Amino acid sequence: GAGVSQSPSNKVTEKGKDVELRCDPISGHTALYWYRQSLGQGLEFLIYFQGNSAPDKSGLPSDRFSAERTGGSVSTLTIQRTQQEDSAVYLCASSLALRGGWVFGPGTRLTVL
Amino acid sequence: RKEVEQDPGPFNVPEGATVAFNCTYSNSASQSFFWYRQDCRKEPKLLMSVYSSGNEDGRFTAQLNRASQYISLLIRDSKLSDSATYLCVVNNRDDKIIFGKGTRLHILP
Numbered sequence: 001g002a003g004v005s006q007s008p009s010n011k012v013t014e015k016g017k018d019v020e021l022r023c024d025p026i027s028g029h030t031a032l033y034w035y036r037q038s039l040g041q042g043l044e045f046l047i048y049f050q051g052n053s054a055p056d057k058s059g060l061p062s063d064r065f066s067a068e069r070t071g072g073s074v075s076t077l078t079i080q081r082t083q084q085e086d087s088a089v090y091l092c093a094s095s096l097a098l099r100g101g102w103v104f105g106p107g108t109r110l111t112v113l
Numbered sequence: 114r115k116e117v118e119q120d121p122g123p124f125n126v127p128e129g130a131t132v133a134f135n136c137t138y139s140n141s142a143s144q145s146f147f148w149y150r151q152d153c154r155k156e157p158k159l160l161m162s163v164y165s166s167g168n169e170d171g172r173f174t175a176q177l178n179r180a181s182q183y184i185s186l187l188i189r190d191s192k193l194s195d196s197a198t199y200l201c202v203v204n205n206r207d208d209k210i211i212f213g214k215g216t217r218l219h220i221l222p
Contacts (some may be wrong), residue, residue: 033210042214043157043200056209091156101147102202103209104156 002026004105006092012111013082021077021108025094033102034067034077036088043091049075082112116140126173126191127221131214133187134216136201146177146184149200151215157200160186188218196220 002038005024025032034046036065045059049069060066070073079086089109094100119136138146146163161168163175163184174187176218188195201213 035212045209045212048209073115101159101162104158107156 004092004094004103006105006108007088008108010109010111011101012113014113015084016081018078018080019082019110021079021090021110023075023092023094023105025073025092026074026076026096026103029094029096029103030072031095031102032069032075033093034075035091035093037107038088044088046077046090058094075084079110082110084112086110087112116211117201117213119199119201119216121214121216123217123219125219125221128191128193130191131187131189132181132191132218133185134199134218135183135185136213136216137181137183138201138203138211140203140205141179141182143182143203143205145204146175146214147204148173148175148184148186149202149212151198152201153197157212160199191220193220193222 004026006020011019030051032049034045036046037043047060047067048056064080067075067077088109089107091107092105095102117138124132148160149157150160153156161170161173161175163177165177167176172189176185197220198215198217199217203211
């Protein structure tokens with residue numbers, strides 16, 4: 001596709017359930033980031049993939065969060081045993097080169113009841 | 114000191130006025146700089162890159178001051194449609210990008 005896509009666009013889940021969020025980056029983009037944004041707040045870095053290098057997981061808030069990127073393309077962010085404070089918009093971005101601009105997907109709005 | 118700092122605003126500016134905001138960064142090794150725009154409940158979108166020599170795109174001018182470690186964004190002849198949050202983005206050598214918290218701009222009719 002022409003841009004970064006994310007699915008689902010909205011997810012409502014009950015506290016304690018696991019969720020999977022998907023990101024399809026722009027074809028050929030080697031770098032992929034996950035961020036989350038709570039209402040009215042700034043972007044919080046979660047994890048970063050670059051090519052075949054080990055991902056930078058320094059932003060993951062707890063061990064309930066994990067992410068993988070298969071074949072250097074699609075990425076899945078998994079949140080286990082969701083908590084209400086996990087409610088946020090989860091944004092994925094990809095880029096081609098070090099100095100390139102990053103293109104964001106539309107985000108997944110996660111609501112944990 | 115935070116890695117990237119911005120005045121959160123809001124800046125309330127009458128239509129047609131000129132507005133400028135700055136962003137400071139702490140890592141002197143930072144390599145590239147950008148301004149992103151984020152509309153309410155939307156994803157951030159690239160507004161413009163910031164080059165050492167300064168660059169202009171229509172009503173928007175971006176500048177970089179490496180000695181003082183800040184970048185700026187100037188908007189001339191502001192339009193109602195310029196109302197948004199403007200995010201400063203810094204890219205370090207390890208390709209990790211750091212976002213500022215954003216500056217909210219409201220253009221008043």
